[in-house]
Amino acid sequence: MAQRDPGPAPVRRIIHIDMDAFYASVEQRDDPALRGRPVAVGGSRQRGVVAAASYEARRFGVRSAMPSVTARRKCPELVFVPPRFDVYRAVSGQIHAIFARYTPLIQPLSLDEAYLDVTHPLVDAPSATAIAEAIRAAIRAETGLTASAGVSYNKFLAKLASDYRKPDGLFVITPRMGPAFVEALPIEAFHGIGPATATRMRALGIRTGLDLRRQELALLARHFGKAAAFYHGIARGRDDRPVDAERRRKSVGAERTFDRDIYDWAEATAALADLSGRVWLACATRGVGGRTVTVKVKYADFQQTGRARSLPAPVSAQAELLRVAQDLLRPGFPPDRGIRLLGVTLSNLQPADGDASPQFALALPV
Incomplete structure (x- = not known):
């Protein structure tokens, strides 16, 4: 008896959730006196490092991983708050419990960021976009915090999408939109291409996604080794990496x-x-x-x-x-x-x- 053709695999539905200024937002939530003020979580002394900056602080150019002295110079009114990682982990646990209502396929990237594969969700929902909206609403209702979400058919594009309408936004990149969306991006905006690699690409005349797409795989392999196949794929809106719930950073x-x-x-x-x-x-x-x-x-x-x-x-x-x-x-x-x-x-x-x-x-x- 001939086996039935299972047909093409369904288009994946991937959500990337990224909390908005997570540590700083937790501090502003818990201390009303901090709301509306430029806040940096981290150390204020000479060797301190900014762990997170509120959106009020970011308007002055303050960023995470910035030396505290630089942050203070950019924003003299900056309020430094010592980090409370036990609190952040507890809130992160609440958020991940919300994710688990919709799918077991959750890949945390940090306390405030994760990929979810909702191709086969645990709930009846009309679309991945509806699930993303439901997750954002639950996070707001249960934690008092906001999250941004990106929805697409692979991890690379879902992460790009979550950045597109921050803070407290949602953006969808459909299979039809994907290649054109990538074309217009500067290389520096590609997740997975760091500053040093971007500099090397610019030296080769690769400045945008379109420039990268025009390169032969063999040329990319000569300059970037094993990473070439990944770069070749994302320039075309392709990324086959699974959402790996078991993945542990080494x-x-x-x-x-x-x-x-x-x-x-x-x-x-x-x-x-x-x-x-x-x-x-x-x-x-x-x-x-x-x-x-x-x-x-x-x-x-x-x-x-x-x-x-x-x-x-x-x-x-x-x-x-x-x-x-x-x-x-x-x-x-x-x-x-x-x-x-x-x-x-x-x-x-x-x-x-x-x-x-x-x-x-x-x-x-x-």
């Missing part, structure tokens, strides 16, 4: 490419402090800690090296992460050639226990 890292090559230990230490702060903030956001610290160095001649150290227990503070990173970099000083790039990565990740949140808070001095 490492958290940050890199910085310098405008000019550096030789000086003080400059290198300042860069390591910035990178360590960004990594620590990302770990705090995800509720994880790690035992292995790696420092990556790329020299002016593009030769690259890395040094790593595994510790008996997870790194317990931002200052410890910086100290280990400095110890790993020190044997290479003074360098015999300029340093073009530095990177810091924390791996061997594990969930932070209940006692970890005060440590994360202490890493952002107040």
Whole structure:
């Protein structure tokens, strides 16, 4: 007996939910005196880092991962609030419980951001757009916070869509719209293409999605290696990555490419402090800690090296992460050639226990 043709697979329905200025919005919700004021969650001292900025602060150019001294310079009226990661995790749990009413296929990216595959939802709903609206309404009613949502047929476009009408917005990119929507975007707006890659693409004359789509896969592979297939696909509005409910991040890292090559230990230490702060903030956001610290160095001649150290227990503070990173970099000083790039990565990740949140808070001095 011949098997029946199951027919084409259904078009996927992917939602990307992104809370609006999550940490800062929680603080403004819980303290009415902060509402309408420029708020930064993080440390206000010399080495503090902004974990999140309210929309009032963003109008002055204040952004997450920005050094606190820079943020204060941009907005003298900025109100700094110490982070309460235990509270943020509790609210995130409420939000994820809302997601679970609609689908088991939830891929968290951080406490305030997730992908949902609602191709086969747990509820009767006329569309993915209706589900996204219902989720946003439930979040507002149950937490007092707002969320932005993007709806599309793959993860790449759903994330682009959620950014399109922030804050408190919803945008849909249909299969018919996808390729044209991508064409007009500057390369810097592509999720998955970082600043260093965007610079390399611009050097090749690739400035927009249309420019990227015109490139042969072979050329992209020569310049970008394994990532070429992904870039080739997203330039055409294609992204086959599944929403992976089991996915666990293996490492958290940050890199910085310098405008000019550096030789000086003080400059290198300042860069390591910035990178360590960004990594620590990302770990705090995800509720994880790690035992292995790696420092990556790329020299002016593009030769690259890395040094790593595994510790008996997870790194317990931002200052410890910086100290280990400095110890790993020190044997290479003074360098015999300029340093073009530095990177810091924390791996061997594990969930932070209940006692970890005060440590994360202490890493952002107040």
